[in-house]
Amino acid sequence: MARISDTIENFIKELLNEERERQVLIQRNELADKFSCAPSQINYVLTTRFTHEKGYIIESRRGGGGCIVIRKITYDDKAERLNVINNSIGESITYGNALSILDHLKDTKSITNKEYEIIKISLNDRTLASVEDKNKLRADMLKGILAVVLS
Structure with missing residues (x-):
């Protein structure tokens, strides 16, 4: 059985693969509810599996319930x-x-x-x-x- 961190990571990667802009907006609390875990588990996945070294940019947006933008880094050349x-x-x-x-x-x-x-x-x-x-x-x-x- 897959660990919850792996499941969350795979879910987010699937979302990214479906998006043309190569970015997704997620709400940490909603994602935690979806996977029946603590919001800190979502933070853990984001900070360890979606790092700059692994080709991602994480941006936190405040207000309106707040959300997290996960962007896949693309290169022009x-x-x-x-x-x-x-x-x-x-x-x-x-x-x-x-x-x-x-x-x-x-x-x-x-x-x-x-x-x-x-x-x-x-x-x-x-x-x-x-x-x-x-x-x-x-x-x-x-x-x-x-x-x-x-x-």
Whole structure:
């Protein structure tokens, strides 16, 4: 049986796939009622499954009952896309955050499963064990690898 977080995530992704504008407006309390869960569960799903690294923008709107806008990030060209990804990576990145970016790229079929696995293994803590600042090196490596793979 799927966890409630997975069910909520899949529901929101289905809504996004049905929308031409690649955005949906949801009311947190209504969604919590639909899934018989606490509104904090909706917040958890939004903050962990719909992050910028995973290709989403979350915007909260106040007033009129309030709502949350979830937008799927789209890119006009490869250079813009790489720039957005590099900004997400920053000067330093943890292995977990690097995986979030890679998961998004794999989900959008920007990289193959094989590329995903190769990049993942090259960035893990065991591979970078002898390095003093793993997160900085990981960021530099990920930017370089993606510049080649996504070009």
